[in-house]
Every structure is written in C-alpha cells, then in structure tokens.
Amino acid sequence: MRRTLTAAVAALLVTAAAGTAASGAPRPRPDAATAALAVLAAHRTVAEAFTAVRTVTDPDGAAHVRFQRTYQGLRVHGGDVVVHLDRTGATTGVGDGLGAPLALDTTARVTAAAASAAAVRAFPGRVTSVGAPELVVDADAGRLAWETVVRGWAPDGQTPSRRHLLTDARTGAVYGSYDEIETVLGVGQAIYSGSVQIDTTFTGTSYTLTDPSHGANRTCDMLNTTSGPCVNFTDADNIWGNFALTNRASTAADVHFASAKTYDYFKFVHGQAGRTGSGAGITSRVHYGHSYVNAYFDGAQLTFGDGSGDAHPLTAIDVVGHELGHGYTDALVPLLYSGESGGIDEASSDIWATMVEFYANAPGDPADYTIGEEIDIYGTGAPLSNLYDPALDGSSHSCWSTLTPPADPHVSSGVGKHFFFDLAEGTGATKWGFSPVCGSAAAVTGIGRAKAEKIWYRALKVYATSSVKYVGSGNTMRADTLAAAADLYGMCSIEYKTVNAAWAAVNVPGATLCGSLS
Numbered sequence: 029m030r031r032t033l034t035a036a037v038a039a040l041l042v043t044a045a046a047g048t049a050a051s052g053a054p055r056p057r058p059d060a061a062t063a064a065l066a067v068l069a070a071h072r073t074v075a076e077a078f079t080a081v082r083t084v085t086d087p088d089g090a091a092h093v094r095f096q097r098t099y100q101g102l103r104v105h106g107g108d109v110v111v112h113l114d115r116t117g118a119t120t121g122v123g124d125g126l127g128a129p130l131a132l133d134t135t136a137r138v139t140a141a142a143a144s145a146a147a148v149r150a151f152p153g154r155v156t157s158v159g160a161p162e163l164v165v166d167a168d169a170g171r172l173a174w175e176t177v178v179r180g181w182a183p184d185g186q187t188p189s190r191r192h193l194l195t196d197a198r199t200g201a202v203y204g205s206y207d208e209i210e211t212v213l214g215v216g217q218a219i220y221s222g223s224v225q226i227d228t229t230f231t232g233t234s235y236t237l238t239d240p241s242h243g244a245n246r247t248c249d250m251l252n253t254t255s256g257p258c259v260n261f262t263d264a265d266n267i268w269g270n271f272a273l274t275n276r277a278s279t280a281a282d283v284h285f286a287s288a289k290t291y292d293y294f295k296f297v298h299g300q301a302g303r304t305g306s307g308a309g310i311t312s313r314v315h316y317g318h319s320y321v322n323a324y325f326d327g328a329q330l331t332f333g334d335g336s337g338d339a340h341p342l343t344a345i346d347v348v349g350h351e352l353g354h355g356y357t358d359a360l361v362p363l364l365y366s367g368e369s370g371g372i373d374e375a376s377s378d379i380w381a382t383m384v385e386f387y388a389n390a391p392g393d394p395a396d397y398t399i400g401e402e403i404d405i406y407g408t409g410a411p412l413s414n415l416y417d418p419a420l421d422g423s424s425h426s427c428w429s430t431l432t433p434p435a436d437p438h439v440s441s442g443v444g445k446h447f448f449f450d451l452a453e454g455t456g457a458t459k460w461g462f463s464p465v466c467g468s469a470a471a472v473t474g475i476g477r478a479k480a481e482k483i484w485y486r487a488l489k490v491y492a493t494s495s496v497k498y499v500g501s502g503n504t505m506r507a508d509t510l511a512a513a514a515d516l517y518g519m520c521s522i523e524y525k526t527v528n529a530a531w532a533a534v535n536v537p538g539a540t541l542c543g544s545l546s
Contacts, residue, residue, distance in 0.1 A: 089115030222392025243309025370437030375444025418442030
C-alpha cells in the first residue's frame with residue numbers, strides 16, 4: 029500500500045510527538061515517511077504539497093524517503109525530492125531537483141485543445157492517438173506547461189513512439205519533448221555469445237524459450253513484422269540455433285542468454301530481482317521489422333531488429349544489457365529523458381551493459397568497455413560507443429561543457445560514462461583504451477569495477493532525482509555519487525576522494541571537505 033501524507037498531517041504528528049516527549053515518556057522514533065514529511069513541512073511554501081512514494085531503508089536503520097511534489101494542486105514535472113534520515117530519525121540531507129523555490133501563476137492562457145494541436149504538429153512521425161493534455165509545473169524551466177502524450181510511429185515507420193511534448197501554457201510554443209521508447213539449461217548456439225547454457229521450458233512435446241529460473245523471461249519471434257503476435261520459438265532437442273543467421277533461433281539464443289545474465293547481475297550484485305524487484309522477467313521480441321537498425325525498451329518489453337540488410341542483428345550481450353538497463357534504472361529513479369537527466373539515463377544503460385558483459389563472461393563475446401562492437405553496425409569494425417573516451421564516436425561528449433545540457437541524451441551521456449570508466453579503471457593508458465583527462469585535471473587511479481558499480485547504483489537508488497544534472501544548483505550526479513561513496517566506504521575514504529577526482533577529470537570539478545588524493 030502506498031502511503032499518502034499531507035504536510036498538515038505531518039505538522040500535527042510532530043506536535044503530538046513533542047507533547048509526548050514533554051511528558052517525560054520515551055520518545056519513539058517516528059515513521060520514516062512521517063519524519064521526512066515533517067522536514068518538508070517546515071520549509072515548503074504554502075502552495076506546495078508532497079506525497080511519499082518510496083522509502084529505502086539501509087541495514088543500519090538509515091532511511092531515504094522519495095516524494096512527489098505538487099504546486100497549487102498541479103503535478104511538478106521533475107520536482108521530486110528525497111529526504112535522508114539517520115537511524116534515529118534525524119535529518120542528514122535533502123536532495124531536491126529544484127535549484128530555486130517555485131513562484132508562478134498557475135492560470136493557463138493557452139487552452140488544452142490548442143496545446144494538443146501544437147503537440148500533434150510538433151510530433152516528428154505518424155500520429156495514431158493523442159492523450160488529454162495535463163497542466164503541470166515544469167520544475168526545470170520554472171514555467172506553467174501543458175504536457176501531452178502523443179502516440180504513433182517514428183519517421184522510420186517501424187519504431188513506435190510515445191512522445192511527451194511540453195507546450196508553454198502562456199505562449200502556446202512547444203519547447204520540449206522526450207520519448208518513453210528508449211532506443212538501442214538447454215544449449216544456445218548464439219551468433220555473438222557462442223555456445224552458452226540457457227534455461228528453457230519443456231511443454232510435454234517440445235521446448236520453448238521461456239526461462240523458469242529468471243522470472244519467466246520469454247523470447248519470441250516477430251517474423252519480421254512490426255505488429256501482430258510474437259510467436260513462441262519451439263525446438264525438439266533443446267539445442268537452439270547454429271551460430272549463424274541461417275537459423276532464426278541463433279539470434280533468439282543471444283537475447284535469451286543476455287536477458288538471463290542481466291537478471292542475475294542485478295539480483296546477485298545489487299539485490300534487485302527483476303526490474304521492479306518483484307522477481308518478474310520480461311518478454312524480448314526478435315526479428316522485428318525489415319532491415320531495422322535499432323533495439324528499444326518500451327516500458328514493458330524489449331524489441332530487437334536484424335540490422336541493415338537483416339544481416340547485423342542488434343542482439344549482442346551489451347546491447348541487450350543496455351536496453352534492459354533502461355528498465356532497471358527507471359525502477360530506481362524515473363529520469364526525465366531530456367537534457368542532462370536524459371544523458372545520465374543513457375550513461376547508466378551503457379554502464380549496466382558493460383557490467384553485465386563482464387558478469388556474463390560469454391565465450392564468444394569477451395568483456396570490454398565498448399558497446400555493440402560485435403554487431404559492426406557501420407561495417408568498419410567500430411563500436412557504437414565506448415566508455416574510456418566517448419568522443420571517439422564523433423559526437424559524444426567526453427568532457428562536460430556548456431554545450432552538454434542542451435545536447436541529445438546519447439551525446440551528453442558521454443560525460444557520465446567517461447566518469448564511470450575513470451572511477452573504475454583510471455585515466456591515461458589502460459588495458460581497455462586510453463582515457464584522457466579534461467583540461468588540467470589530475471590523473472586518476474581507479475578503484476575497480478566492483479566498487480564503482482555499487483556507487484553508481486546507490487547514487488541512482490537513494491539520491492538522484494528525476495531531473496538530476498551533471499552541473500547545477502539543484503540535485504547533481506556528482507553530489508549523489510559522493511554521498512553514495514561516503515555511505516559505502518566512509519567520508520574522506522580513498523573511494524570518496526576518487527569519485528571527486530573522477531568528476532574533475534571530466535570537467536565537473538567541485539570542492540569537498542576532504543582535500544585531494546595527494
């Protein structure tokens with residue numbers, strides 16, 4: 029059951045607790061959500077209200093309560109806040125996505141109908157349906173807006189789209205948008221992974237690619253269509269594929285293996301069983317469309333194209349880990365898929381993809397810090413991207429600059445994943461590639477993947493807000509990873525100082541109370 033509290037209730041509870049303490053009776057620790065809401069009640073404006081949506085409790089009793097915010101009754105887009113409490117209920121910090129308090133008129137000059145029409149005009153593909161516009165307060169822009177969800181097909185005609193468009197409620201101009209569709213023991217004889225063990229189900233007469241050991245993960249065949257049912261793969265001898273495209277099950281074996289390894293990675297490394305923590309698996313659709321050079325997660329299932337000429341399926345371990353990683357990240361914190369928060373979302377998926385590849389240790393796809401190198405999508409042997417120097421792809425940012433905030437999420441993701449590489453492996457010449465420092469930053473010695481992945485995961489789960497940025501006056505990933513490192517390894521530990529140094533190495537510097545590593 030989701031607990032909903034109002035600031036007024038919190039104030040009453042605080043008053044009651046104070047009365048109990050004054051009478052001389054022992055003061056009990058307040059419920060974490062109640063205590064956290066009391067903190068917000070003391071600092072909120074009269075127009076704001078907060079609803080607790082999730083509480084994370086650490087083994088030592090510390091708690092982290094995430095709230096959604098409304099302003100004069102309107103949902104605040106990107107306005108979530110996290111209150112941090114120690115085991116006694118005392119406040120240790122507040123993570124707020126807002127850089128400044130809200131103060132605006134909530135009377136719309138533009139009608140919902142006009143906003144809907146503007147959103148349809150701005151949709152880049154073919155529209156199939158339009159949701160009712162919702163009047164919201166945009167925390168990042170500090171303005172009143174209509175948010176309209178338009179469904180349809182992207183310009184390629186094969187990628188579905190659920191695009192959220194923001195229309196200024198005063199001028200009628202569409203000024204922002206993002207898409208919910210985030211792109212890119214039988215024996216499996218997979219194209220990329222090689223000969224691998226996969227879990228299947230025996231129906232009494234044949235085997236299917238339904239995995240009873242990993243939340244009933246299912247891999248099915250779209251038969252190169254973009255609609256209609258996804259057909260079960262069946263096999264009599266439980267040997268799937270022949271390492272080649274001539275057998276449709278070869279591609280399915282890659283995906284089935286990779287989705288199982290992603291499930292195991294999050295379960296055994298981070299304690300998260302399935303995307304939402306419920307243990308449930310996911311359906312993966314392969315052989316989607318014709319010459320479809322894409323893969324995507326739509327919030328419910330994974331879809332994989334066969335690539336150019338239907339000869340380069342996008343089903344390697346790291347591509348599957350990237351797309352499924354979007355689902356795991358969204359369960360930790362629903363990052364807005366625009367600006368720097370969108371870049372951090374994409375960076376997270378490349379980080380998870382890489383960590384899953386190391387975890388899987390597949391015979392046919394040795395782990396590294398490149399993404400999609402097995403697919404050879406460009407026909408040149410170049411990967412889709414890498415973590416040690418993202419700018420090598422010709423567009424991504426290896427270093428933060430003022431061009432980063434407005435950049436496409438795939439471009440701005442470079443800053444976050446470059447930071448992660450430096451944190452794990454260090455700067456300069458490494459086994460995996462050369463990682464340059466930005467500007468005059470000092471060289472960094474990495475702390476290893478095992479510690480780096482724990483820090484990134486905790487930063488997302490406990491500290492990040494939906495509008496988190498690299499640089500800004502509100503919630504930042506630098507501050508969040510420092511807090512996570514302090515929790516896990518101690519304030520001013522080598523790990524904490526290395527987090528700070530790794531951010532400086534990608535041009536996101538800042539002062540700490542701990543000094544430098546030297």
